[in-house]
Amino acid sequence: MTSIYSPGSPILLPNGARIFNRLVDFLRQQYVRYGFQEVITPTIYKKALWAQSGHLENYAEDMYTVTSTSPARADTVGAGEEAEYGLKPMNCPGHCLIFGSQTRSYRDLPLRYADFSPLHRNEIQGALSGLTRVRRFHQDDGHIFCRPSQIREEIAKTLDFVRLTYKVLGLGPYRLVLSTRPDHYIGSPEDWAQAEEALKTALTESGHEYTINEGDGAFYGPKIDIILKDSDGKEHQTATVQLDFQLPKRFDLSYDAPAPEYEKRGETTTDPQLLGEYGPVQPVLIHRAVLGSAERLMALLIEHYNGKWPFWLNPRQAIVITVNGTEPVVGWARQAYNLLLGVSSDSASAAVTEPTAPTGLAVDFDDSDRSVGLRVREAVAKGYGVIVVVGPQDAENKTVGVNAMALAKPGDSEAELKRLKRMDMTPEAAR
Amino acid sequence: MTSIYSPGSPILLPNGARIFNRLVDFLRQQYVRYGFQEVITPTIYKKALWAQSGHLENYAEDMYTVTSTSPARADTVGAGEEAEYGLKPMNCPGHCLIFGSQTRSYRDLPLRYADFSPLHRNEIQGALSGLTRVRRFHQDDGHIFCRPSQIREEIAKTLDFVRLTYKVLGLGPYRLVLSTRPDHYIGSPEDWAQAEEALKTALTESGHEYTINEGDGAFYGPKIDIILKDSDGKEHQTATVQLDFQLPKRFDLSYDAPAPEYEKRGETTTDPQLLGEYGPVQPVLIHRAVLGSAERLMALLIEHYNGKWPFWLNPRQAIVITVNGTEPVVGWARQAYNLLLGVSSDSASAAVTEPTAPTGLAVDFDDSDRSVGLRVREAVAKGYGVIVVVGPQDAENKTVGVNAMALAKPGDSEAELKRLKRMDMTPEAAR
Ligand SMILES: [Zn+2]
Ligand SMILES: [Zn+2]
Numbered sequence: 110m111t112s113i114y115s116p117g118s119p120i121l122l123p124n125g126a127r128i129f130n131r132l133v134d135f136l137r138q139q140y141v142r143y144g145f146q147e148v149i150t151p152t153i154y155k156k157a158l159w160a161q162s163g164h165l166e167n168y169a170e171d172m173y174t175v176t177s178t179s180p181a182r183a184d185t186v187g188a189g190e191e192a193e194y195g196l197k198p199m200n201c202p203g204h205c206l207i208f209g210s211q212t213r214s215y216r217d218l219p220l221r222y223a224d225f226s227p228l229h230r231n232e233i234q235g236a237l238s239g240l241t242r243v244r245r246f247h248q249d250d251g252h253i254f255c256r257p258s259q260i261r262e263e264i265a266k267t268l269d270f271v272r273l274t275y276k277v278l279g280l281g282p283y284r285l286v287l288s289t290r291p292d293h294y295i296g297s298p299e300d301w302a303q304a305e306e307a308l309k310t311a312l313t314e315s316g317h318e319y320t321i322n323e324g325d326g327a328f329y330g331p332k333i334d335i336i337l338k339d340s341d342g343k344e345h346q347t348a349t350v351q352l353d354f355q356l357p358k359r360f361d362l363s364y365d366a367p368a369p370e371y372e373k374r375g376e377t378t379t380d381p382q383l384l385g386e387y388g389p390v391q392p393v394l395i396h397r398a399v400l401g402s403a404e405r406l407m408a409l410l411i412e413h414y415n416g417k418w419p420f421w422l423n424p425r426q427a428i429v430i431t432v433n434g435t436e437p438v439v440g441w442a443r444q445a446y447n448l449l450l451g452v453s454s455d456s457a458s459a460a461v462t463e464p465t466a467p468t469g470l471a472v473d474f475d476d477s478d479r480s481v482g483l484r485v486r487e488a489v490a491k492g493y494g495v496i497v498v499v500g501p502q503d504a505e506n507k508t509v510g511v512n513a514m515a516l517a518k519p520g521d522s523e524a525e526l527k528r529l530k531r532m533d534m535t536p537e538a539a540r
Numbered sequence: 541m542t543s544i545y546s547p548g549s550p551i552l553l554p555n556g557a558r559i560f561n562r563l564v565d566f567l568r569q570q571y572v573r574y575g576f577q578e579v580i581t582p583t584i585y586k587k588a589l590w591a592q593s594g595h596l597e598n599y600a601e602d603m604y605t606v607t608s609t610s611p612a613r614a615d616t617v618g619a620g621e622e623a624e625y626g627l628k629p630m631n632c633p634g635h636c637l638i639f640g641s642q643t644r645s646y647r648d649l650p651l652r653y654a655d656f657s658p659l660h661r662n663e664i665q666g667a668l669s670g671l672t673r674v675r676r677f678h679q680d681d682g683h684i685f686c687r688p689s690q691i692r693e694e695i696a697k698t699l700d701f702v703r704l705t706y707k708v709l710g711l712g713p714y715r716l717v718l719s720t721r722p723d724h725y726i727g728s729p730e731d732w733a734q735a736e737e738a739l740k741t742a743l744t745e746s747g748h749e750y751t752i753n754e755g756d757g758a759f760y761g762p763k764i765d766i767i768l769k770d771s772d773g774k775e776h777q778t779a780t781v782q783l784d785f786q787l788p789k790r791f792d793l794s795y796d797a798p799a800p801e802y803e804k805r806g807e808t809t810t811d812p813q814l815l816g817e818y819g820p821v822q823p824v825l826i827h828r829a830v831l832g833s834a835e836r837l838m839a840l841l842i843e844h845y846n847g848k849w850p851f852w853l854n855p856r857q858a859i860v861i862t863v864n865g866t867e868p869v870v871g872w873a874r875q876a877y878n879l880l881l882g883v884s885s886d887s888a889s890a891a892v893t894e895p896t897a898p899t900g901l902a903v904d905f906d907d908s909d910r911s912v913g914l915r916v917r918e919a920v921a922k923g924y925g926v927i928v929v930v931g932p933q934d935a936e937n938k939t940v941g942v943n944a945m946a947l948a949k950p951g952d953s954e955a956e957l958k959r960l961k962r963m964d965m966t967p968e969a970a971r
Contacts (some may be wrong), residue, residue: 110638112637114585114586114588114589114637115582115585116615118582118584120579120581120582121579121580123578126580129580130578135895137561138895139896141881141882141883141896141898142881142896146554147557147558147561148553149551149552149557149560150552151543151546151551152583152627153549153627153660154545154549155546157545169610170610170612173584173606173607173608174607174609175606175627176605177605178601178603179600179601179662182601182664184547184665185665194604195609196583196627203551206543207541210541216908222554226658227658231608231609231610233613245584273894273895274895450572451572452572462704464570464705464708465569465572467569467573477647
């Protein structure tokens with residue numbers, strides 16, 4: 110839903126939050142393989158940081174300023190300090206602060222940070238629309254700090270991560286576009302040429318076809334955009350991989366490496382004397398997002414699945430429906446419901462002694478007094494994966510009627526419920 | 541870590557983020573039993589919302605104002621609309637918008653919303669300190685909208701949730717304090733008397749002892765604070781339960797119920813004519829947090845565990861250490877590492893075809909060329925739960941040396957690794 114009090118900031122209700130959290134969980138699982146470490150970073154930073162990053166000069170139009178509502182509480186302004194903050198539109202400067210907070214060695218690289226922070230970009234009010242044109246969104250943001258010699262492998266891995274994710278979500282086809290230096294840019298033309306060359310080589314080596322979009326890069330570096338085609342043939346820019354030599358320079362980032370002159374060019378030497386001499390080298394920064402804006406991707410998925418969610422993403426995985434309102438039926442239905450949730454039957458206000466380890470299934474309960482047929486039809490229309498109907502016979506025999514829409518095999522016994530209960534929430538289990 | 545660019549906004553590095561995410565996961569699991577639904581809500585709201593909620597009048601000192609950095613991008617101001625936003629210090633007004641967005645019936649109640657959004661409160665700069673006195677924090681925030689007749693049970697359940705959580709975390713003892721009407725308040729003295737009476741009754745019925753703190757309530761209602769005693773005997777306010785008749789009034793919230801005059805007083809009637817007449821009734825709002833500020837609770841846990849984290853919360857669950865740098869040893873160690881992580885051995889840049897379903901274990905890898913003894917001692921000092929050492933003999937026989945500090949039974953075979961790999965991340969598995 111949206112509210113007039115927060116134009117452009119969508120409110121995710123329980124079903125939306127479920128889908129969002131499942132997408133985040135899926136990515137976190139893949140982060141283990143792709144070597145990303147999650148960090149949690151501030152929402153507001155002093156304007157001095159945005160000056161250092163170049164955002165104030167190049168991105169201020171899209172930014173929000175944050176000040177103390179009560180002037181008496183404003184930060185005392187010391188030498189070089191400011192009272193004003195910027196609300197973050199990107200996570201990169203924060204991740205640069207983390208990289209720069211310790212001495213780094215070539216052995217520590219690549220360092221890959223992931224972040225699911227909410228971001229704010231001040232789109233024009235008239236352009237706002239649902240989940241697609243927003244001001245507040247969550248990016249599955251990641252920043253890779255690597256050695257020049259590691260660029261190609263990191264880009265290849267990122268493109269692989271994108272391919273895997275879109276395959277699991279059933280999205281595609283998509284095409285790759287390389288965007289080059291825009292009119293408005295920071296850094297030297299030489300840096301840009303080197304960065305564009307590195308991306309071209311990585312793309313060619315990865316075997317992906319691509320087209321070039323001249324002058325459409327970010328102000329800090331060239332990028333590869335993933336353009337997804339939806340079922341109507343409409344195109345959407347989702348994932349992105351951006352190469353950046355500027356931000357590491359602006360934040361004066363470095364790591365120690367042997368033979369630094371070779372290291373800088375992504376080369377090695379066998380000369381033992383050169384290898385014995387260590388020096389600081391500037392890391393390369395790769396910005397990347399696999400989903401892009403999670404809110405926007407959810408809008409695409411809503412359209413794409415059209416109510417038929419894969420089981421693992423379905424916010425309506427199961428519903429328990431009672432045939433009548435008698436005590437035995439409602440009581441047994443409530444037990445079936447708890448079994449599906451994986452919580453012990455809660456005898457009302459009895460104090461709980463053990464923590465809960467639920468199944469993770471999203472289960473609803475309907476004991477309203479409307480007709481059973483109507484409620485089952487409604488549940489089908491709403492896209493429930495499993496519809497469990499409990500009648501007087503079931504209450505007596507301790508069975509249930511299971512109507513599994515999204516599962517391979519329907520069943521009607523408690524064993525089936527147990528099987529459902531054991532079902533995994535991972536994409537694997539869904540196929 | 542903290543940065544001069546974001547005073548009071550702690551940066552959670554990978555280990556901190558791991559602990560934070562495990563705490564959130566634990567709460568999400570308990571939410572299934574306690575009937576909370578997670579929602580994801582905006583960070584900034586128009587000032588008009590904060591005027592309606594009473595925050596602008598009563599809480600402005602602690603708030604931040606958000607404006608468009610570029611005046612040209614400021615929202616066009618229509619009738620009753622403002623260009624300025626407030627950065628949210630609390631989630632309650634957002635949750636009131638959600639409640640008010642649909643027609644609600646007495647059958648829908650209680651509705652319980654949970655939210656892990658970052659919140660900002662403008663503490664005086666000089667008072668800031670690490671994770672304990674901050675400006676940006678995450679509350680395990682929850683709001684219960686219930687019928688007057690449900691207050692006592694909801695408060696009892698919340699106190700039960702607190703008891704369970706603190707038992708699992710090994711924190712305590714704690715005491716309960718009832719804080720009453722402050723000098724600066726909104727609403728009528730009659731509302732306050734009713735709310736304070738309801739809390740006293742709930743406390744008495746729950747069997748918990750409590751003391752009274754006169755005049756220390758929130759500006760919108762009385763509250764129960766949980767005061768935790770740490771191992772040094774120092775006291776910390778953590779969890780809180782607050783009763784609020786004001787915000788539902790200010791947001792004009794209501795639900796439909798039979799015999800509304802009785803319903804309002806939390807009473808029922810058997811008169812069929814009265815029961816046949818439906819009317820709007822104002823819900824009661826209960827604010828509650830179990831951890832309170834997650835950042836602050838983490839600071840308490842860091843001190844409390846003093847490096848000896850329970851296995852499920854330990855950001856350093858396992859480390860694989862190589863005895864030497866030879867190819868067979870490093871190769872087999874790498875395989876053991878992947879086995880512990882639950883990812884298939886990644887042959888460098890080979891394209892991945894299946895999504896990963898990792899164990900969830902936090903595993904590190906150390907093949908540095910310092911002495912093995914030194915590295916094992918370091919790992920012990922750092923509090924690793926499991927230390928896996930791989931030598932030439934292991935590489936040949938496909939075994940490992942497992943030194944399990946935090947586990948019941950050490951082992952030295954691949955079977956043991958598989959057992960470790962199967963280990964659950966839940967608090968149950970840790971005991
Ligand atoms: Zn970035
Ligand atoms: Zn609240």
